[in-house]
Amino acid sequence: MDEFKSCNLDYFPENILIDVLSYLSVRELVRAGRVCKKWKRLVKDQRLWRTVDLTAWKGVTSRILWVLLRQYLGCGLRCLRLRGLLLSARGGTFLSESWLRALSTKCPRLSKLYLLHADLRGLPNCQILPLSLRVLELRGCELPCGFFSQSLPNSPAHPHDRAEATSSVGAPQQGRGQKGKGSVSPLGICIERLVLNNVPSFRDQHLQSLTSWEKLSHLELRDTFRVTANGLRSCAAKDGVSGVEGLSRLKFLEIGITGRQGYQLQMASLGLGAGWLGLEELSLGGKEVGPGLLCASRLKDLKRLCLWTCTLSELQIVRSCRMLRGLRQLEFLDVIFQPRQSPPVDDEEGGGGEEQDGVEGAGAGPDSYEENRTLDDPFPSLRRSLAVLLPSCTLAFTNCSVQMNTD
Template sequence: MATPADLPDSVLLEIFSYLPVRDRIRTSRVCHRWKRLVDDRWLWRHVDLTLYTVRGRTRGRLRARAGGLPWGPGLEPEQPPAMRPKVLWHLLRRYMGSRLQSLRMGGYLFSGSQAPQLSPALLRALGHKCPNLQRLCLHVADLSQVPLSSLPRTLTTLELHSCEVSMAWFLREPGAGALPCLRSLVLDRVPAFRDEHLRGLSRFPGLRALVLGGTYRVTETGLASSLQELGHLRRLEVLGCTLSADSTLRAVGLHLRGVHQVRLTVGGLSAAGLVALERMPALESLCLQGPLVTPEMPTPAQIVATCLTMPRLRVLELRGLGWEGREAERVLSAGLPHCTVIVRACPKETMDWWM
């Protein structure tokens, strides 16, 4: 029978990638070979340091995976305790460094008044010591005292989930040179975000993807006026907001004619609103997501007729519309032979756009 010592390095590395960070570090003390493997750059490219609740008891989950990011609705933090900055500093100095490409962490907002916070010094060190860091995802973190200039300048993707941030981040004037490489921004339940901050996103000229989730202070007028200055966007998702689907599609069709991907909640969607899609000749992927289905919701046949006006459309996804039966999918697939048609039930988490 084979023993761990008989396994090739590639197999051991795959096994180690499933270990929590704490256990992996302990594993490095077993022998010189395992220490060498734990130090392998492959293990530290994508690090997940989020914390969550398991079986009614809160504990930390410190997982780093190299074969993709295992992030999704089932791993959302629920008032967890935060990892101590001392531990973060140790991981930063000893293991991550230039190896790190993406980092996910959080739990700094609901841990109590004495909870450790993400400091500007720690985030600046992250930028200095991790020159290859491209993606940063922060959950339930208080960043209200953190200037945007503290974030690593190499970031191409920034995700903020249930965070408190300084709204100066999204105004045009201060810190105009911050995040020069930013291409994708996710704002999920950032409570103070509103119209003037949406307009301020024009300060990021490289921005190509924008996700607005639960940003209930953004108005239809604000979205329409902001998209005039964000015509370079290629992906837009508007989920769980107070905006109607019709008004969103009209604004997108008027100002984002080059958009490639659109995903939105279908509340307030009608056949008249679908006409706006005809002004999006470059659209390649369209996702309409429930569960806010109204009586005015277009029929499958009406959706087919509209999609036929978009020559580049290749993916049509309908989620949570109550059309999981074969008939709706048959109509859509038969009418759109050039498209991949996906009809799914409503997911447990309707805001799972990061999947």
């Protein structure tokens, strides 16, 4: 018993101590580093700084960011999450060009950056961000007009800054630049996934700038109220004079509006009617589901379709999916289904119970629908209809429900 009483943390291997420290937040890690010299050395271990989340630390300022970058952040950083001062009473500049340049120099392996409530209007464009980024997620941020535009290889815009950043990062970044010299310019943006959630300042001009991103394959637009159908149509991947133009490398596109009621007539997803070459996955949510389904039949390469947070009728789904013969997965997330032959649905669709689109219509009324429902299969009528139209398609229902008529 006396041996156990005298036991302290010095008896544990450093690997175990690092695992214990990994459960602490960034603020707690900094405080733990002030205990003793040994803990200070352990806290600076790069295994603890691979994923850094500063969104829960509300008191973060630009001064604290500089301290973290100089003393703790390093080559081990892979993912960084920051909360800006856009909604803070203090206000002020949060991200500066000098800090971002130092970040790209000190952390050459940073691949994912998440910014929450950040005011980016003080930055010239996104080329000031680390060149190693592959994923950029913006939520509730403010953007300047030309934020997503990139300079040409021979453009004089910030040549000294780029040369300094490239030379000071070291061998890993220089090798990456030489490797991609044949396909991607040294000044090219290598971001593959861009997520925009509740960014009101994002508009058609920003979307048009994304056509110059040679690596972009995943684009999510949630509550981007100023994107119009014409803007989406002009950026669609289509055959042009010099080959495929627009967002030619895009494989996944998400459009959804679930917020403000005043923007319900925007219907940006109508731009999908231009056809989108190479688009394999489409996600529609909220008020964009209805117009998006009207144009989904023009997407010949579509393999996966996800519909979320909306109210749909069975007849609407069947009519829209009739032309999607190449569909392999159809997913419904938080969807409220209206049974076929429901009076409000018939009036809304413009066709009564006479037209069934060549799909099985018997037993689809509200009474028989309720009788056929089971715990294992709550949507029997919809499954049977889609099984006839899309025999190779897999259906997935998550948190879905059926709206029955009270009459």
